[in-house]
Amino acid sequence: MSTRLTMKSLVTPLAYDRKAVTPGIVHLGIGAFHRAHMAVYVDDILATDPSWGIIGASLRRPDTKDALAPQDFLYTVAIRDAAGTRARVIGSILDVLDANTQRKELIVTLADPRIRIVSLTVTEKGYCHDPATGNLDQRHPDIVADLANPHAPISAPGLLVRALELRREAGNAPFTVLSCDNLPSNGKTVARIVTQFARLRDPALADWIAEHVAFPCSMVDRIVPATTDADRDIVRELTGVEDAWPIMTEPFTQWVIEDHFPQGRPAFETVGAQLVEEVEAFELMKLRMLNGSHSTMSYIGYLGGCQFVSEAVADPGIRQLIHGLMTSEVMPTLPMDRKDLEAYRDALLARFANPALKHRTWQIAMDGSQKLPQRLLGTIRDRLAADQSIQRLALGVAAWMRYVTGIDEKGEPIDVKDPHAARLRAIADAAGRDAEKLADGLLGLPEIFGTDLPSNAAFRGAVTGHLAALFRDGALATAKAVA
Secondary structure, eight states, rough: OEEOOTTTTOOOOSSSSSSGGEEEEESOOOOOOHHHHHHHHHHTTTOOOOOGEEEEEESSSSSSHHHHGGTOOOOEEEEEEETTTEEEEEEEEEEEEEEEHHHHHHHHHHHHHOOOOOEEETTGGGGGETTTTTTEESHHHHHHHHHHTTSOOOOOEEEEHHHHHHHHHHOOOOOOEEEOOTTTTTHHHHHHHHHHHHHHHOOHHHHEEEEEOOOOOOEEEEEOOOOHHHHHHHHHHHHHHSSSSSSEEEEEEEEEEEOOOTOOOOOOOGTTTEEEEEOHHHHHHIIIIIHHHHHHHHHHHHTTTTOOHHHHHHHHHHHHHHHHIIIIGGGSSSSSSHHHHHHHHHHHHHTTTTTTTOEEEEEHHTTTTHHHHIIIIIIHHHHTTTTTTHHHHHHHHHHHHHHHHHTTTTBBBBOOOOOTHHHHHHHHHHHTTOOHHHHHHTTTHHHHHHGGGGGOOOHHHHHHHHHHHHHHHHHHHHHHHHH
């Protein structure tokens, strides 16, 4: 009979005295990715510098806190590949605050001068911005609410600005804001969003933030599927303890960070992170090659009946399509050495094919309206400007359009998770299976496509043609034809 994971239940003790660890980081949006990525890097550092413990914050749901609190906020990271599964316990997270019930405590914690870094994984939609422009969406319901009640904010920008305001009033140094989300130039984007929100509240505060707060860009990479009950069973059999929310991930992990932390930082470079002056080239490579391929493969794969990414890339047509998308359409837009890009492409295809990593196509397909501008549309704009082919990239967009109709190729419902799901479904219902009407309706959303792409005949024609083929021939046959 297994016991609940706690400090007392650990067979192999942590490499540091957890009682000596003090908080130095608050992480907003403490989901699976953070616990497989940044929290592991920090865990590796605590033996030599225990001043960087993490206080997590759940901004929407208390699920993580509810699962981890009974087990002292310990959890298992299980690394899986074809050779098997290897598990370790992570202790870098000291507490998790539920913003819905502990908002005041969270703001006080953010204002604590011991906290020198506030990091975020709140997904693209959590920044309350317009993905097409990168600016703050002043009409976003959370932003409207925070401007009306600035001392009890509910959005990530609102929380950051309120905490920075308190630190400024107390004469304390600001924390560094470290985004770990897939946004273009994420540090610069978050700096713009936070400063714009602050300016709506207090221009002097906005000026202080612009002058004193650091927003380094970063590029993160590790595939982290959603945890299933079967995964929990595997961890229990492997460790002999009951973990309410273990994390399953791959051996590969990457973190590239701009080295700009005025209040200090953990020695990330000693545990495998890469500290650089400019991260944008790495970020662009990852967004366009990994994330763009992931989204394209997930929409096509889901429509074609592939539950997992490994199943999708095992289909010869999809594999050839993704190889061609990266090689012929994405790599020429990247300012990096061709041999390095080819090696990265080959590593990605190998990672996608990992049979032990049950990464659901449905999971990657979530929030497509927020992801398309970064993952596919920027590359498409560059290709169009150079008068180059966009056939494979356009198929990724068309597959998203087909997916958000909410009906799969067998006539079964698709559970479309997207901030604009209802609006997308209404457009799809009005268009039926008419590819031209569906493309017209969805391209009419400027918050996704801007105003330039809908008026581009080459883009519109490619997307509409692929959409018609997806309705007529199905996803797998279309992928094979375009590959």
